[in-house]
Amino acid sequence: MPPTSANLKYAERLVAEIKEKIRLSTFSMAEYFRAAGDGGKLTVGAQLDTWLKGQRIEESTRAGYESCAKFWKITGLGDKALRALRTSDILTALATRPDLSGKTVNNYVQVLREAVELAVTDKILVDNPVIKVPHAKHQKEPPDPFSREEMEKVLVSLADKHPGQVSNFTEFWFWTGMRTSEIFGLRWDNVDLASGLVVVREAVVRGVQKDRTKTNVERTVNLNSRALAAIQRQREHTQVAGEHVFTDPRYRTAWVDERAYRRSFWTPTLKILGVRYRRPYNMRHTYATVMLMAGMNPAFCAKQLGHSVEMFHKTYAKWLDGDQNVREMARLETTLCPSYAQKKIKAP
Known part of the structure; x- marks a missing residue:
């Protein structure tokens, strides 16, 4: 970082901030120096496991979360050092599975996001690289009833x-x-x-x-x-x-x-x-x-x-409307073409 006026002012503010946290006993080396602390050897897979252990959820929900965690592990991110995780790593891992639906992608990303956010809360990371992963678009399938x-x-x-x-x-x-x-x-x-x-x-x-x-x-x-x-x-x-x-x-x-x-x-x-x-x-x-x-x-x-x-x-909006859509359009047609109403009246 070059010793510019702006950078020197930033350094002064940072020193003051660190001193204040030391005085209040809230200073964490890992928060300011990424290579410090036990988190230096922590992997993404281990962080996912730690997050899962802390979830008070139904077994069915846990099974779903475990499936999401497994995805990240088999893509190779599981063995990656947590502090080395970048947004680009996540996007690259997702790109290996273009077959996944948008909903599935969002489910996978949500689990990873929450696991990494826990690391931020624990002062292991300063920020969460998963936050910048864009939300995948998907369209919910409409009901498909039997006739x-x-x-x-x-x-x-x-x-x-x-x-x-x-x-x-x-x-x-x-x-x-x-x-x-x-x-x-x-x-x-x-x-x-x-x-x-x-x-x-x-x-x-x-x-x-x-x-x-x-x-x-x-x-x-x-x-x-x-x-x-x-x-x-x-x-x-x-x-x-x-x-x-x-x-x-x-x-x-x-x-x-x-x-x-x-x-x-x-x-x-x-x-x-x-x-x-x-x-x-x-x-x-x-x-x-x-x-x-x-x-x-x-x-x-x-x-x-x-x-x-x-x-x-x-x-069920489609079925709630029923014939109402036809009736509403008929009202419009009556306004556009008065003869339309006469035809409807004369129709047997």
């Missing part, structure tokens, strides 16, 4: 080839729109057949039964005739045991992983029928759109699915 015809074809096929538990399970899922974890965790003591209600208060996540749902809010679901019929048929299979309502008939155990259902029943059925593949979760979207197309109150629909009204409107 009523597709849904009925799937249910008829399952009733024929897998009658009983699998058929009941799928029909109940289609006609309640419950989350995967919620329908896996549903127990008989939360079912009121006389009133046609189920209370959603538990969930199964990665095979672990939890006494709370994804949103940590208990809700009551009103059963329509299709859902009620399906759960009534299910009684002979599992109600005596008094545990989970729906179980895997092959092993007589509770469903713990959607993959088993997909591989053995869901995917083969769609393939045989020639129905375009969508995840089982889209049964939830299907029920939401069926309710809306029936003209049901959006606030009631949101409550049934465990959504906030705001999130429900945002997710």
Whole structure:
């Protein structure tokens, strides 16, 4: 650094700052001299591990974070000295995987950002090079529900080839729109057949039964005739045991992983029928759109699915509009062309 007037003034301010921190016993060598302290040998991978150990999170969330940390380790950044980490290193690592979606990139970067920020908080680093990594653009996929015809074809096929538990399970899922974890965790003591209600208060996540749902809010679901019929048929299979309502008939155990259902029943059925593949979760979207197309109150629909009204409107805006878009455009056309209104009146 050349001894210019500006640099000399900066040095004077820095000396004064250091002296003040020494006086207050808050001075850290690592903060001002990057090669000092035990952090000199700390790697990016070790810092990720340290950050993960300090997270008080659900096991399912931890598994996701560990997957993100693994990405950085296998790209070679894991063995890099933390103090040598530069923004360009991160961008280069991401460039090796152009196949990653924007959402996945952001998830990976978020974990690294928070881990490195902890090093800044601990005075191991002065600044966080991950902050300057730009946010990747991505477009959230819109709901992709099944049509009523597709849904009925799937249910008829399952009733024929897998009658009983699998058929009941799928029909109940289609006609309640419950989350995967919620329908896996549903127990008989939360079912009121006389009133046609189920209370959603538990969930199964990665095979672990939890006494709370994804949103940590208990809700009551009103059963329509299709859902009620399906759960009534299910009684002979599992109600005596008094545990989970729906179980895997092959092993007589509770469903713990959607993959088993997909591989053995869901995917083969769609393939045989020639129905375009969508995840089982889209049964939830299907029920939401069926309710809306029936003209049901959006606030009631949101409550049934465990959504906030705001999130429900945002997710299903296309179906909320319904014929309203046509009506609104018709109003505009009436203004632009008065004869348009006369045509609509004369139309049979």
